[in-house]
Amino acid sequence: MPSLKEVRNRIVSVNSTQQITKAMKMVSAAKLRRATDAIVQMRPYSKKLTEMIATVSANAEGAKENPYxxxxxxxxxxxxxxxSDRGLCGAFNANIGKTTAGLINEKYAAQQEAGKVEILAIGKKAAEYLTRRGYKVNQKYADIFTRLSFPSVREAADYAMNSFAEGEFDVVELVFNEFKNVATQILRAEQLLPLVEKKEENKQKTTTADYIFEPSEEEIINELIPKALKLQVYKAVLESNASEHGARMTAMDKATDNAGELLKELKLQYNRSRQAAITKEILEIVGGAEALAAE
Known part of the structure; x- marks a missing residue:
């Protein structure tokens, strides 16, 4: 059985840890509110722009000739x-790494064996996880979350789009966490390039809008498609940012609860040890008194 001093030190240590996890939960809650506001405002615009491009480019000749x-x-x-750039958010970062590795093994195993799969990491944890496992990782934009803004994300999107247009890559995939609520993040693996017609969405559409193009259909499509692609990447980054804070808030809440349970056990153990020590001292005193009386 550990000594009273050891148990007392553990109680102090766990209590300090609990205070830290509480503080981290509060910080994540504040950041989560800002992050969810940003993504909630982004979703309607992104959805409408995607629908517009799908409608306009369905039968447009300009869309078929677009490099994307x-x-x-x-x-x-x-x-x-x-x-993300930091840990302490449960399995959030590990799931991204596992999903990326699973996507490569399932769809692009032959290309991976030939060394023709590159991973563009946004967030330091993905870069670290995948580099350790031997994947070819481009870390040029891994620090985007230190300066999160549309211009910084646009640089990464431009790299992917230009590389595809110039033929350096034949397909571009996007892996991220979609924010649903504080406790739930949905892993998504979507094809960013080339743009393909989504048949399921088209089947659900019963009517199509009639657009008047000015200056021309081709010019408008060539202007809209790059904007939509950059917006899609930016939306994925915002979704991941909100998901990170939600995951960290949940993880810190569980850690705080676990620390509370551990404190209860340690205090019970401390009281038992203290009671045993007091009982031992009483027995020693009684034994000494009886020995003196016998003399």
């Missing part, structure tokens, strides 16, 4: 993996 819609034989692959 060209379908090629898949030889070179770029995967954009969005994680």
């Amino acid at each position: 819609t060209v379908v090629r034989e898949i030889n070179r692959v770029l995967i954009i993996a969005v994680s």
